Each structure stands twice: as C-alpha cells, then as structure tokens.
Amino acid sequence: xxxxxxxxxxxxxxxxxxxxxxxxxxxxxxxxxxxxxxxxxxxxxxxxxxxxxxxxxxxxxxxxxxxxxxxxxxxxxxxxxxxxxxxxxxxxxxxxxxxxxxxxxxxxxxxxxxxxxxxxxxxxxxxxxxxxxxxxxxxxxxxxxxxxxxxxxxx
Numbered sequence: 001x002x003x004x005x006x007x008x009x010x011x012x013x014x015x016x017x018x019x020x021x022x023x024x025x026x027x028x029x030x031x032x033x034x035x036x037x038x039x040x041x042x043x044x045x046x047x048x049x050x051x052x053x054x055x056x057x058x059x060x061x062x063x064x065x066x067x068x069x070x071x072x073x074x075x076x077x078x079x080x081x082x083x084x085x086x087x088x089x090x091x092x093x094x095x096x097x098x099x100x101x102x103x104x105x106x107x108x109x110x111x112x113x114x115x116x117x118x119x120x121x122x123x124x125x126x127x128x129x130x131x132x133x134x135x136x137x138x139x140x141x142x143x144x145x146x147x148x149x150x151x152x153x154x155x
Contacts, residue, residue, distance in 0.1 A: 063152045080154045111138040131155025
C-alpha cells in the first residue's frame with residue numbers, strides 16, 4: 001500500500017487547487033531591500049533585489065553587523081570587531097570561523113558554506129588597528145548551480 005503524503009487542513013484533505021497553489025508558492029522569487037542603502041536614479045533609496053545579489057548583500061551585512069545594532073533582531077550579526085584586539089593565532093581564527101558559521105546557520109538558512117577563510121591583513125585601518133579579511137564561498141540551497149564568493153574586510 002503506497003503512502004500518500006499531503007497536507008491536512010483541519011482534518012480534511014486539501015483540494016487539488018490548494019495543493020497546486022502551495023506548490024507554486026515555494027517556487028516564487030524572494031525579494032528584499034538592496035544593501036547598502038544608496039540612491040539609485042531609477043529606483044530611489046529603497047530598491048529591491050532577488051537571487052544571488054540579495055544573498056550576497058545579506059551575507060555582507062550579517063558579517064559587518066554587531067549584535068545589538070539591528071532593531072527587532074538583537075542577536076543578528078557576528079561581532080567580529082571584538083577579535084581585532086586579540087593576538088592573532090590559530091585558536092582565535094577557529095573561534096572567528098565558529099562565530100561566522102553559527103550566525104550564517106541562524107540567519108542565512110538559504111546558503112551552504114563551501115569554504116571559509118579568515119586571514120589577517122597586512123595593511124591596517126585608519127586608526128592603525130589590526131584588520132581581518134573574511135573570504136566565503138557559498139552556494140544557494142535552492143539553486144545548486146549558483147555559487148559565489150563573498151569577501152569582507154573588518155577593521
């Protein structure tokens with residue numbers, strides 16, 4: 001006997017039309033605000049993006065944000081600036097990688113991290129502080145053909 005899986009709504013099986021609508025909703029494009037906010041001649045300050053560009057900008061925003069900066073999402077971010085004043089050793093880099101992977105798992109569920117690298121930068125920031133470079137190779141979970149690099153400098 002074949003088991004048929006379908007969604008049950010209040011004890012009844014949904015109609016074909018409801019199942020078809022539910023299936024089509026999963027294939028719709030997801031849109032979001034472009035980041036960083038900047039004035040575009042045709043779209044104004046608040047333009048929308050989708051696909052690779054949306055995910056790319058969201059990952060950059062996640063890596064550059066400290067927890068507590070984002071309204072309504074107090075735990076959003078990676079808090080990578082706290083690592084700039086510590087000795088650069090292997091243990092520190094592993095801790096940074098763990099922090100990044102935890103944040104991506106929590107806030108960017110639509111990507112899979114294929115490669116993650118954390119490197120000290122030889123050039124320093126404006127204040128003469130240490131700087132880090134984060135390099136990610138990620139792949140979209142819903143489209144395995146799309147993979148891209150994300151590079152962020154902290155410091």
